[in-house]
Amino acid sequence: MSERVAVRKTYKLFIGGKFPRSESGRSYLVQSSNVSLASRKDARDAVVAARAAVKGWAGATAYNRGQILYRAAEMLEGRRAQFVALGVPGDEVDAAVDRWVWYAGWADKLAQVYGGANPVAGPYFNISAPEPTGVIAVVAPERPALLGLVSVIAPAIVTGNTVVVAASPSEPLAAVTLAEVLATSDLPGGVVNILTGAITETVPALAAHMDVNAIDLTGVIDTALATDLEVKAAENLKRVLRPASADHDWFADPGLARMTALLETKTVWHPKGV
Amino acid sequence: MFEYAPAPESRSVVDLKPSYGLFIDGAFVDPTDGDSFKSINPASEEVLAEIAEAGASDVERAVRAARKAYDKVWGPMPGRDRAKYLYRIARLIQERSRELAVLESLDNGKPIRESRDVDLPLVAAHFFYYAGWADKLEHAGFGGNPRPIGVAAQVIPWNFPLLMLAWKIAPALAAGNTVVLKPAETTSLTALLFAEICQQADLPPGVVNIVTGAGDTGRALVEHPGVDKVAFTGSTDVGRAIARSVAGTRKKLTLELGGKAANIVFDDAPIDQAVEGIVNGIFFNQGHVCCAGSRLLVQENVADRVLESLKRRMAQLRVGDPLDKNTDVGAINSAAQLERIRELSDAGSAEGAERWSPPCELPDRGFWFAPTIFTGVTQAHRIAREEIFGPVLSVLTFRTPAEAVEKANNTPYGLSAGIWTDKGSRILWMADRLRAGVVWANTFNKFDPTSPFGGYKESGYGREGGRHGLEAYLNV
Known part of the structure; x- marks a missing residue:
């Protein structure tokens, strides 16, 4: 009996709920695998998919979004061994699952904590509520490849945004595997789109894209690149999250800031009377 | 249309000086290079006063004064005492509201009925509202130890001169920041009268600084490296330019820009x-x-x-x-x-x-x-x-x-x-x-200090008013 020959996996992009190769036909060798090298066109296609998903995802009930995110945590837990096999430390996988569950629970709570009635000086009903900003471009941190990725995706989507994520260029396999988790979690296609490859190629296209509402530069290490991206983002006044500091502790309590930075506050007035 | 006899509000309540300096470190000072411009009454084109034009060195002085006040006085001051200064300012605005309303209408051109019944009551209310936050920040939902950002550069428009000043200064000071504010070049006068009110309230020198001038002054202010926070209300084009200019810095930015409602x-x-x-x-x-x-x-x-x-x-x-x-x-x-x-x-x-x-x-x-x-x-x-x-x-x-x-x-x-x-x-x-x-x-154009205000998309980011308005001035 010869030893069984393994079936190897092709690591591809995740756009609109599907796993296409880069339209450019390119790949790069990383973590002993050929991984898709996304082009600017792939980035634009991902924005189209993310925009198309906004209406359904932002319009879903908060309870429904929470259910779907919790389902994703279940799927993530089930693939624990697979992430470990990719070299992700076990405690990082555990922290990533816990983080996902933590954010999932915020879906139907944040509006109460971050919004509410305003006691205006007059006979008016007045209420402020958070709403998603729209399509968010996210540069995931280089590492920790899984916990960092989860920590930037979950807070963006739990409130109803959709994302186009540039995965860690040096450790992209965890990102593609996370895409497989999300694809089997009832998450509507297009809510999360993941690009692998060089961030210098895809992210400038996202920063300059007029149909992207915000950009999270967390994973950008090169300060000149970060400045250039922020300048590009100013063209349509994207909300900007600046790069995380090099010593950022991804295991620490993340607080609300990552969620609230990607929200708009809408205030509605109505007169009271008979 | 009914014939109405004229019912003019008296100007005598306003004591206009022929010229005004910059308000830096608690005192009115002349600009370093001595430039000035005229503020006119848009209803008559009459010159109201000569206003100092702040250059880069004046902005430098103002930012330095604000930094010193932040480090030595306002930052360390207990919130309860900051609150009392803000309450004082709110009361002084109420006491001098007629004077401020007439001056606003003279300089801006807006009807006195509006400056008297809308702008001024909202200005005082805004200071009252944020005064009360100064000693309650740890209960505002931003964690147990919310910290101010530092020195805020604030640039405001000419449409609601004093109200926009209140929207900027009141939350900044309540949160423990110090400010350098630039009013619009056509409507500096009520900001300068507000500076007198700060003196009357014995507000410590340097906590509020007012530099008058046009676009160049504003640019020097928001681009100054000693500034930690930039807040701007005005056109979307200028907002874009400011967003570009703070790129790559650690400055926090909030923008309230145009609209087409x-x-x-x-x-x-x-x-x-x-x-x-x-x-x-x-x-x-x-x-x-x-x-x-x-x-x-x-x-x-x-x-x-x-x-x-x-x-x-x-x-x-x-x-x-x-x-x-x-x-x-x-x-x-x-x-x-x-x-x-x-x-x-x-x-x-x-x-x-x-x-x-x-x-x-x-x-x-x-x-x-x-x-x-x-x-x-x-x-x-x-x-x-x-x-x-x-x-x-x-x-x-x-x-x-x-x-x-x-x-x-x-x-x-x-x-x-x-x-x-x-x-x-x-x-x-x-x-x-x-x-x-x-x-x-079923209503329109209603405003209240407790009610967050601000835009989606290219109308800017951040909110002014309410608990949300504090967030723009805290490190959270």
Whole structure:
């Protein structure tokens, strides 16, 4: 009996709920695998998919979004061994699952904590509520490849945004595997789109894209690149999250800031009377 | 139209000096290079005073004074004491509100009825509101130890000079920051009177600094490396430039920019109330309002009735002397703004929309523009896309709620919107779908210090007012 020959996996992009190769036909060798090298066109296609998903995802009930995110945590837990096999430390996988569950629970709570009635000086009903900003471009941190990725995706989507994520260029396999988790979690296609490859190629296209509402530069290490991206983002006044500091502790309590930075506050007035 | 005898408010309550210096480190000082400019009354073109123009070295002095006050006095001061200074300022504003209102109308051109009944009460209320936050920050929901950011550079527009100052300074000081504020070059005077109020309140020197000047002064201020926070209210183009200039720095930024709000009238709306709302939405403050309801979307089957009623109401508007208590619509703030309004209105006619204004006698001197509506406007017209910032309304029609949402959201702006209908479920359905930071249903242009204000999309980011307004001035 010869030893069984393994079936190897092709690591591809995740756009609109599907796993296409880069339209450019390119790949790069990383973590002993050929991984898709996304082009600017792939980035634009991902924005189209993310925009198309906004209406359904932002319009879903908060309870429904929470259910779907919790389902994703279940799927993530089930693939624990697979992430470990990719070299992700076990405690990082555990922290990533816990983080996902933590954010999932915020879906139907944040509006109460971050919004509410305003006691205006007059006979008016007045209420402020958070709403998603729209399509968010996210540069995931280089590492920790899984916990960092989860920590930037979950807070963006739990409130109803959709994302186009540039995965860690040096450790992209965890990102593609996370895409497989999300694809089997009832998450509507297009809510999360993941690009692998060089961030210098895809992210400038996202920063300059007029149909992207915000950009999270967390994973950008090169300060000149970060400045250039922020300048590009100013063209349509994207909300900007600046790069995380090099010593950022991804295991620490993340607080609300990552969620609230990607929200708009809408205030509605109505007169009271008979 | 009824004949009214003139009812002018007296100017004697205002004691104008021939010239004003910069307010730095608690004192009025001359600018280093001695430049100045004139502030005029837009209703008469009379020169009101000579205003110092701050150069880069003056901005430097002001930022240094603010830093020193932050490090030594205001930052370490217990919140309870900061609160008391802010309460003092709020009281002084109430006590001197007549003087401030008259000066605001003189310098800005807005009707005294508005500066007296809207601007000044809101200014005082804003300081009262944030005064109370100063010693409660740890309970504001931003964690147990919220910290101020440092020195805030604040640049404000000319449409609500003192109110925008209050929106900027009150939350900044409550949170423990110190400020350098630049008023708009056409409306510096109430900011300088506010500086006197700071002196009267014995506010420690350097906590509030006011540098007067135009765009160059503002640029020097927001680009100064000693500034930790930038807050700007004004045009989207300048907002974009500021967003670029803070790129790559650690400066925190909030922007409150332009708008092109839809005011949506359904066929079941009470027409008379809706018409009052339309008039208030676009002719309040001469339309110099970033959240003005400058696009009227009226349901097709009631468009004729609404327009007829609107025209009848517009014919009753009194345009003229801002200091006359009967005046509804005052002067356009500057020659430059008047030129912009004329240019866009001419484009409206040239592109095929139909222009109408009531018969209306305008004064010979000063800057005036009659209340104007355009009908037959399409979404492609410049007057439907660009912010006019004047008393000019573009009228479009729609048939279904979905079409109203589509048209209302068809703009890069997202500051405000109005809905007029008797049906509650439709209000909430519409409110959910309108991409705007403030939605007024069966009302318009209402403001309150407890109510967050600010835009979606290219109308800027961050909120002013309420608990949300604190966040812009805290490291959270």
